Amino acid sequence: MLAPASDMPNRVVPVLASLALVLIWWLDFGIVQPNRIVPGTGYGLVEAIGAANSAGLSAGLLALMVMARHRFRARFYGLGALVALLLMWQPILLAEFADRQLPADAAYARTAIGAGFWSLLFLLGLMAIEVLSQLPSPRGHHLILVALVLVVWGVCVAAGRLDSLSLVTEYASRPDQFRQALTHHLALSLSAVLCSLVIAIALAIMMMRRDRWRQPVLATVSFLQTIPSLALFGLLIAPLSALSTAFPFLQTLGIRGIGWAPALLALVAYSLLPIVRNTYVALSEVPDDLVDAGRGMGMSERQLFLKLKLPLAMPIIIEGVRVTTIQAMGLTAVAALIGAGGFGTFIFQGLGQAAMDLVLLGALPTIALALAADGVLTALGQVCRPAGLKANG
Amino acid sequence: MRVFIRPCVWLLALLFCASFMSVFEALFGWFQPGQTSLIYQRAGFLSLLQNHVLLVLISGSIGTAMAVSAGILVTRGWGRDFLPLASQVASIGQTFPPVAVLALAVPVLGFGEAPTLMALVLYGLLPILRNTLVGLDGIAPAVKEAASGMGMSPTQVLLKVELPLAGRVILAGVRTSVTINIATAAIGSTIGARTLGDPVIAGLVNGNTGYVLQGALLIGLLAITTDSLFEALQRTWSQRLLAAAVAG
Numbered sequence: 001m002l003a004p005a006s007d008m009p010n011r012v013v014p015v016l017a018s019l020a021l022v023l024i025w026w027l028d029f030g031i032v033q034p035n036r037i038v039p040g041t042g043y044g045l046v047e048a049i050g051a052a053n054s055a056g057l058s059a060g061l062l063a064l065m066v067m068a069r070h071r072f073r074a075r076f077y078g079l080g081a082l083v084a085l086l087l088m089w090q091p092i093l094l095a096e097f098a099d100r101q102l103p104a105d106a107a108y109a110r111t112a113i114g115a116g117f118w119s120l121l122f123l124l125g126l127m128a129i130e131v132l133s134q135l136p137s138p139r140g141h142h143l144i145l146v147a148l149v150l151v152v153w154g155v156c157v158a159a160g161r162l163d164s165l166s167l168v169t170e171y172a173s174r175p176d177q178f179r180q181a182l183t184h185h186l187a188l189s190l191s192a193v194l195c196s197l198v199i200a201i202a203l204a205i206m207m208m209r210r211d212r213w214r215q216p217v218l219a220t221v222s223f224l225q226t227i228p229s230l231a232l233f234g235l236l237i238a239p240l241s242a243l244s245t246a247f248p249f250l251q252t253l254g255i256r257g258i259g260w261a262p263a264l265l266a267l268v269a270y271s272l273l274p275i276v277r278n279t280y281v282a283l284s285e286v287p288d289d290l291v292d293a294g295r296g297m298g299m300s301e302r303q304l305f306l307k308l309k310l311p312l313a314m315p316i317i318i319e320g321v322r323v324t325t326i327q328a329m330g331l332t333a334v335a336a337l338i339g340a341g342g343f344g345t346f347i348f349q350g351l352g353q354a355a356m357d358l359v360l361l362g363a364l365p366t367i368a369l370a371l372a373a374d375g376v377l378t379a380l381g382q383v384c385r386p387a388g389l390k391a392n393g
Numbered sequence: 394m395r396v397f398i399r400p401c402v403w404l405l406a407l408l409f410c411a412s413f414m415s416v417f418e419a420l421f422g423w424f425q426p427g428q429t430s431l432i433y434q435r436a437g438f439l440s441l442l443q444n445h446v447l448l449v450l451i452s453g454s455i456g457t458a459m460a461v462s463a464g465i466l467v468t469r470g471w472g473r474d475f476l477p478l479a480s481q482v483a484s485i486g487q488t489f490p491p492v493a494v495l496a497l498a499v500p501v502l503g504f505g506e507a508p509t510l511m512a513l514v515l516y517g518l519l520p521i522l523r524n525t526l527v528g529l530d531g532i533a534p535a536v537k538e539a540a541s542g543m544g545m546s547p548t549q550v551l552l553k554v555e556l557p558l559a560g561r562v563i564l565a566g567v568r569t570s571v572t573i574n575i576a577t578a579a580i581g582s583t584i585g586a587r588t589l590g591d592p593v594i595a596g597l598v599n600g601n602t603g604y605v606l607q608g609a610l611l612i613g614l615l616a617i618t619t620d621s622l623f624e625a626l627q628r629t630w631s632q633r634l635l636a637a638a639v640a641g
Contacts, residue, residue, distance in 0.1 A: 011471075012475055012478055129478060130481075133478070134477075228579050228612050229580070230612060231576075231610075232613075235610070242424065326490075330492055334492050350496075356500040362496065363493040366492070366493045367493045370490055370493075371485075
């Protein structure tokens with residue numbers, strides 16, 4: 001990829017910042033709802049957070065535009081710091097909005113985030129991505145920025161400053177269910193990934209040993225991947241319920257037509273392709289001269305595999321696990337339709353009751369889990385690069 | 394044209410099942426002895442299939458048009474500044490689960506076909522954008538220089554050299570996007586879009602395994618038909634490129 005030279009004036013940040021400036025003044029910043037279902041009244045920027053805060057926010061965005069046009073050395077650090085500060089200011093602004101506009105006497109009233117605020121968050125996020133991609137080593141800065149922003153949001157929630165926020169209210173009315181959904185979601189998706197990791201590595205080794213296995217195995221796992229999730233979950237219900245009727249002891253294990261059993265089976269089936277493909281490609285692409293060198297040093301076949309091939313293939317295998325884990329986090333949400341629990345339960349319950357905050361309470365953690373899995377496994381992939389490969393870039 | 398035989402066979406199977414599902418009534422009756430309603434009746438399977446295919450086609454066309462033009466814009470001139478951001482967004486965006494995107498479209502557009510279409514367009518964009526960027530960026534600069542050296546204008550270079558060369562990669566992106574969108578459109582019936590997901594959801598709610606199977610069977614057949622069609626398209630594209638290379 002051709003990156004623009006970092007001493008040129010940056011055009012991306014000014015475009016995003018001016019868009020943000022237009023949208024925060026044009027769209028509603030916050031909404032006050034009398035209760036859970038009734039749509040609320042929207043408040044513009046000045047009504048929501050007051051003239052001083054509005055001016056400050058606009059000044060911050062203007063400063064981003066000006067700074068991006070200048071060509072001093074450390075400007076991307078400056079831009080990064082300013083974007084981070086603006087992101088950290090957002091929960092405080094939301095709290096300010098609640099203080100100003102939430103009626104004190106209405107017990108069920110709640111505040112919701114308006115379209116203007118969402119746009120601002122989204123555009124600030126894009127600016128953060130742009131600025132980070134211009135910094136020399138994006139990973140470290142990336143972590144610092146995410147951690148700082150999360151800490152400020154966390155402190156605001158923990159201190160009760162955002163208690164009236166609809167999302168927090170939804171959580172507060174079902175903390176146990178939320179914890180249970182989190183446990184189920186993680187347990188289901190991670191155990192599917194672990195199962196398919198074991199199966200996939202076995203399949204890849206089999207394909208390495210006997211070439212005639214290669215075509216049918218790859219064809220089968222990519223066929224499984226094309227079947228839509230809802231169809232696969234549905235198709236597994238009948239055989240599993242037939243099984244559990246025929247063998248009642250399976251029911252005591254919780255294996256029924258609906259629930260975790262069909263969900264786990266389907267998730268494992270979906271998870272196979274990325275891992276099988278990556279493991280096979282990585283293992284078969286270990287250079288022959290390295291294998292010969294290992295043999296020459298007197299390594300046995302077992303040692304060759306464990307000490308040479310596997311470590312060399314590890315980064316690519318982990319990349320497959322990353323793709324699979326992200327996919328499993330999302331599909332587990334769909335599995336709630338067949339009663340497997342997890343955050344999908346909130347999504348579909350919320351859709352059924354037309355309670356959008358409940359939908360958000362399911363959808364946002366699902367996205368967060370996928371992003372977290374992405375971050376953790378990308379980092380793991382970098383840590384696992386063998387020393388020899390690191391030197392080569 | 395022999396490559397198109399397989400998709401045609403799958404298509405026939407799909408249309409047969411959608412038109413004459415009642416042929417299998419005895420089968421559904423056999424494993425659901427107590428059930429009185431065996432075949433999903435609330436809507437014809439053919440009309441559900443049509444709606445499903447339309448949703449995927451419309452979102453696919455809009456998504457492809459948007460993604461390819463965005464990909465072209467950020468690989469030349471003024472737009473090049475946006476290239477790192479576009480490729481980052483395309484890869485970060487794909488970590489978002491499709492269900493979550495679908496769910497988040499509801500607060501914006503309410504229930505029905507519109508939010509489903511929006512989610513399908515937005516999510517379907519990303520794989521196509523990513524592959525367009527990979528395809529256009531992967532062309533050796535020497536090839537483009539040779540083309541402009543032959544007197545081609547930048548538009549001609551784009552239309553006659555870059556897009557045909559990147560086409561196979563872009564087509565692979567469209568295939569990924571359509572595969573995801575067929576699955577997501579099926580889940581769209583939870584937010585009120587009329588698709589082949591309807592029988593599955595209705596069956597899950599009422600405990601009627603027959604409905605679930607009928608919907609699942611048709612969704613699966615639709616996915617397989619589409620995938621084998623793309624397989625055939627990709628093959629013919631490569632053959633044409635090869636033929637052009639041999640002829641030129």
